[in-house]
Amino acid sequence: MTNxxxxxxxxxxxxxxxxxxxxxxxxxxxxxxxxTQEVFLKAYGNFDRLLGNPSAGGWLxxxxxxxxxxxxxxxxxxxxxxxxxxxxxxxAAGEPEFPAEDNVEEALMKTERCTMVERVLQELPPAxxxxxxxxxxxxxxxEEIAAKLGVSLGKVKTDISRGREVLRRKLRLxxxxxxxxx
Amino acid sequence: xxxxxxxxxxxxxxxxxxxxxxxAPAAVAGRVxxxxxxxxxxxxxRRSWVAWPVAAQGTALAAMxxxxxxxxxxxxxxxxxxxxxxxxxxxxxxxxxFNTIGSLFNIFADAALVVVKxxxxxxxxxxxxxxxxxxxxxxxxxTVYFRLAFAKH
Numbered sequence: 001m002t003n004x005x006x007x008x009x010x011x012x013x014x015x016x017x018x019x020x021x022x023x024x025x026x027x028x029x030x031x032x033x034x035x036t037q038e039v040f041l042k043a044y045g046n047f048d049r050l051l052g053n054p055s056a057g058g059w060l061x062x063x064x065x066x067x068x069x070x071x072x073x074x075x076x077x078x079x080x081x082x083x084x085x086x087x088x089x090x091x092a093a094g095e096p097e098f099p100a101e102d103n104v105e106e107a108l109m110k111t112e113r114c115t116m117v118e119r120v121l122q123e124l125p126p127a128x129x130x131x132x133x134x135x136x137x138x139x140x141x142x143e144e145i146a147a148k149l150g151v152s153l154g155k156v157k158t159d160i161s162r163g164r165e166v167l168r169r170k171l172r173l174x175x176x177x178x179x180x181x182x
Numbered sequence: 183x184x185x186x187x188x189x190x191x192x193x194x195x196x197x198x199x200x201x202x203x204x205x206a207p208a209a210v211a212g213r214v215x216x217x218x219x220x221x222x223x224x225x226x227x228r229r230s231w232v233a234w235p236v237a238a239q240g241t242a243l244a245a246m247x248x249x250x251x252x253x254x255x256x257x258x259x260x261x262x263x264x265x266x267x268x269x270x271x272x273x274x275x276x277x278x279x280f281n282t283i284g285s286l287f288n289i290f291a292d293a294a295l296v297v298v299k300x301x302x303x304x305x306x307x308x309x310x311x312x313x314x315x316x317x318x319x320x321x322x323x324x325t326v327y328f329r330l331a332f333a334k335h
Contacts, residue, residue: 007215007218012211016203019203019207020203023204033209036206040210117197136198137198164190165190
């Protein structure tokens with residue numbers, strides 16, 4: 001098997017993971033595709049070290065995360081002031097319409113549920129989605145997220161908390177404590 | 183009604199971790215392989231420095247060091263000269279082949295100096311302020327346009 005063929009096989013094994021990581025952070029398919037391409041071009045440069053290495057997946061995930069964050073920060077630094085200005089109505093914007101049944105979790109099939117979660121996640125404003133994804137999917141701590149995003153610890157906690165609250169509302173998650181109150 | 187935050191955190195984690203991987207567009211692999219093929223065809227001197235042959239890297243490094251040394255020397259001469267003419271005259275000893283360019287630079291430098299003195303510092307500062315304000319206005323208008331044009335409806 002030639003080097004190119006080996007790399008193609010390697011790419012096939014990891015491309016969905018890399019694309020998912022980028023997509024969940026960027027919430028934009030074409031940008032996620034660009035980042036995925038960039039990740040694999042970097043991987044090609046390090047292919048000698050990655051081939052057969054059990055930590056290759058972790059390396060790819062880290063590179064995908066960092067490139068996605070770089071991509072976001074390039075825009076965020078330029079547009080952040082206006083994002084804050086227009087971001088006041090974030091939660092109201094793009095409210096998805098979902099079935100109104102109380103037992104929505106039972107009513108939907110698992111795939112539909114995943115599609116819905118994915119959709120709600122992508123509709124979160126970046127300020128909430130990015131730290132939320134880093135916390136829950138990349139398993140980073142609050143301090144690490146604050147350092148990566150260059151924002152205060154308090155802002156990270158607030159944004160994650162708001163993001164969770166939006167998810168809770170839109171996904172109609174039922175919590176024991178809440179159910180008891182009802 | 184305040185939900186249980188720990189429970190909510192667990193629920194959100196469960197929901198998000200249950201998400202399957204998204205399927206990458208089929209075109210990604212083709213694009214990557216095409217980009218790799220394109221890169222392989224790029225001649226060495228158009229690639230990044232680290233990808234150059236060792237001999238070329240050494241030559242380029244030596245050339246950059248000579249250039250840097252020359253700039254440092256020129257900077258030293260300029261900082262110790264009273265006029266640009268004097269500095270260029272001194273530099274001329276080192277770079278005799280660049281006399282014509284030096285004279286031209288000298289003319290432009292002296293002309294710029296006369297213009298600055300004639301217009302005054304206040305005027306120059308005002309010009310810079312107007313330029314900065316113009317940049318800020320265009321950036322602001324561009325931002326508003328971007329936000330409005332790409333706003334999610």
